[in-house]
Amino acid sequence: MSEARSGDDGADLDGLTSVPPASPVTIVGLSMRRRRVVPAVIAVFTLLATACAIAGVLAWRDIQATEAVVEARQARRAGTLVLQAILDAETRQRGFLLTRDPAYLKGYDDSKAEYVSLMDDLRAHLPSSGPRAELGAAVGRIGAEKLAELDRTVALGRAGRFDDALALVRSDHGLSLMDDLRRTVSDLTVEANDDVGRSTARQAWLSGLLVSAIVAALTCVAGLAVLLLLDAKRYFGLLETREITARQLAETLERRVARRTRELAEVNQRFDAALRASGVTVMTQDRDLVFTWISRGIFGRTAPEIVGRSQQEVIPETGQDTGATIKRAVIETGEPARGDVRILFDGNETWYDLTVHPLTSDHGAITGVIAGAVEITRYKEQEARIRLLMRELTHRSKNLLTVIQAIMRQTASNSESIDDFETRFSARLQSLAGSHDLLVREDWQGASMRDLVRSQLGHYGDRIDSQIEMTGESLQIRPDAAQHIGMALHELATNAAKYGALSTPTGKVGISWKVEPAADGIPMCTLSWEESGGPPVERPGRRGFGRVVIERTVARALHGEVRIDYAATGLRWTLEFPKSLVSDS
Secondary structure, three states: OHHHHHHHHHHHHHHHHOOOOOOHHHHHHHHHHHHHHHHHHHHHOOOOHHHHHHHHHHHHHHHHHHHHHHHHHHHHHHHHHHHHHHHHHHHHHHHHHHHOOOHHHHHHHHHHHHHHHHHHHHHHOOOOOOHHHHHHHHHHHHHHHHHHHHHHHHHHHHOOOHHHHHHHHHOHHHHHHHHHHHHHHHHHHHHHHHHHHHHHHHHHHHHHHHHHHOOOOOHHHHHHHHHHHHHHHHHHHHHHHHHHHHHHHHHHHHHHHHHHHHHHHHHHHHHHHHHHHHOEEEEEEEOOOEEEEEOOOEOOEOHHHHOOOEHHHHOOEOOOOOHHHHHHHHHHHOOOEEEEEEEEEOOEEEEEEEEEEEEEOOOOOEEEEEEEEEEOHHHHHHHHHHHHHHHHHHHHHHHHHHHHHHHHHHHHHOOOOHHHHHHHHHHHHHHHHHHHHHHHHOOOOOEEHHHHHHHHHHHHHHHEOOOEEEEEOOOEEOHHHHHHHHHHHHHHHHHHHHOOHHHOOOOEEEEEEEEEEOOOOOEEEEEEEEEEOOOOOOOOOOOOHHHHHHHHHHHHHOOOEEEEEEEOOEEEEEEEEEHHHEOOO
16 A cells, blocks of 8 residues: 555655746847847848837837736746745644654655745846735744744654644644635736736737838737737746646645645554554653653553653652663663663552663754553563472472382381382372372362272272272362372371272261361361271281381371271271361452
């Protein structure tokens, strides 16, 4: 789309520049040629002295009339070009204010210089008095006032106050000046056309008188006069063509300004949409860090409320490495900078990734900064969480290695062979891994008692609801407690599968848990393992690792109490521990 528009603009420019510019030299040359005709005619008709004298006077009066016509048309053309120069200056001024591109300023200065030159040309073709002189003075006065207004808006734009400049442009005063200028130029054109008409009528009368007076004697002079009239007509036609071209140029420039205005509005809309979608806040500030523009409101203030305020008034920064520090460093060094900035607003901490670049004038002087800020609070929180998790992982890994080392020593001291050690040690590691898998799934927030029991039944999980029955309320066990309870449940399940209720098809295991107050009123959790229907139970003769775990280790780790009943009908194991090891969630 942009390429097509560029092409259209090029076509407009080509069409406008194809018309040759008006040449004052051509007009002066034409007058000089006409002045040379009179002596030539007198020399040819020396025998007709009286007729030549009359012809000379009439020709001189005709030349004066022609010059009056030429001056009037030149004044009309100069007035049109003055209006065109003002329109050019206004177009480049609006282009600079809307795009903020300093390249428009050179064209603006050129248009001002062209206006001065054209005004001199206009004054040169005006009489010393009369309506045309007054209208020419009015054109100069209104044009100077309009240029002064354009200079004020351009000066505001050069100072970075584009919003103030655009507000001045949209005021009715500038439009009123242009309307006055157009009407005055139009009146000047009408007055020039009237002068042209009067001069032309007078010229025709003189030509008729010349022909009537000396028809017979001055045939050659009459022919020469006809040639001069034809040449004047051709030149007048050229002036008419240039006048039409000037009007077309003005209309084309107005259309281009309107189209450029629409395009700039569309670009601004796309720019605003892109900023909103990206979450980036863009701002410009002067050397004193006073906001000159911002893409959207921040920290409880709208964008118009922020413009004109200082950094300290708008942004509640904390710490030493603030955005103001970064921006001042960019102003001093002229080098872009980037940093993370911490903001406290309404009791909430917010982090921003701030990128700052210098703003420079046409002469390379640093006039301020342009900055872009992206909120990175969630990334900072994730970074802190990762550091916390890494510390927690290191701590838990050390604890886990300590537990594994203890399991290995105890298993080795009670194993009859290497194969026996490998079997027992692998089973206990799998039990520990099961507890850890469950805790990892819950993000180390704890583990459900029901899921913990299931994870430790291992190969016997298919017997749940047939030989194994679980009952109890929903409890969430804290990580450290879950790890030790899991080890105890694994040892109970292994013992039941080898020697107890799970070693026979008719055996039953009941696992239950509940929370109830103890004798002193403090809430306690109770976990019970009851076997029945299995082989007769006898108290073991030696104290192996499994017995140590279910009798002492789990009780000591949970600050609780273990009761074991080696009844002949089946093993009964009960663990009581404080409810503080149960999560509230």
